[in-house]
Amino acid sequence: MLKKVVLLAMGGVFATSVAAQSELFKADDLVKYRQSIYQVMGAQAKVMGAMVKGEIDFDGEALHQRALNMGNVGKLLGETYVPATEGVADSNMLPAAWEDMDGFSAKGKAFGSALQELIAVSGEPGFDEAQARAAVGKVMKGCKACHDDYRD
Numbered sequence: 461m462l463k464k465v466v467l468l469a470m471g472g473v474f475a476t477s478v479a480a481q482s483e484l485f486k487a488d489d490l491v492k493y494r495q496s497i498y499q500v501m502g503a504q505a506k507v508m509g510a511m512v513k514g515e516i517d518f519d520g521e522a523l524h525q526r527a528l529n530m531g532n533v534g535k536l537l538g539e540t541y542v543p544a545t546e547g548v549a550d551s552n553m554l555p556a557a558w559e560d561m562d563g564f565s566a567k568g569k570a571f572g573s574a575l576q577e578l579i580a581v582s583g584e585p586g587f588d589e590a591q592a593r594a595a596v597g598k599v600m601k602g603c604k605a606c607h608d609d610y611r612d
């Protein structure tokens with residue numbers, strides 16, 4: 461269930477009802493909304509990253525919660541990718557993303573499945589640091605892969 465939602469939203473595909481709802485927002489506000497979601501995701505990533513690097517104590521349950529937080533806000537991203545936001549000066553989304561929505565969506569989906577794997581493995585009993593390092597690393601690669609191509 462969550463997987464489907466995350467994948468859909470990360471892929472930038474949204475249902476008609478959501479498209480109608482996103483028309484309630486001004487383009488400028490949608491960009492702020494999008495950037496705020498990414499800020500929340502960034503904060504979760506920071507804590508997870510510090511744990512797997514040993515900068516703070518490893519806590520599997522806390523890491524699982526961070527992964528869930530990321531999924532919960534991440535699924536809202538889809539409704540912010542409204543074409544009208546392309547002209548917003550404060551947006552750091554590159555024109556390449558709008559020109560290549562399939563490529564952008566593919567990065568979103570790859571990220572979404574890495575996150576889904578992290579959510580699953582971190583919820584298992586016995587989840588340990590080695591598993592965390594691998595699964596968090598994959599999620600972080602997903603962030604970077606999209607930023608490299610589609611973010612200023």
Ligand code: HEC
Pocket residue numbers: 491494495496498499501502503505550551552553554557564565567568571599600602603604606607610611
């Ligand atoms: C599918 C593409 C994609 C993925 C995956 C992705 N990002 Fe981004 N990210 C973007 C784009 C595009 C922007 C610029 C948004 C804008 O300014 O309109 C952005 C912006 C950001 C910002 C800056 C927000 C601001 O205040 O301007 C942060 C922080 C960020 N991302 C963190 C992350 C983290 C952490 C991950 C992974 C956990 C991640 N992103 C995954 C595309 C992506």
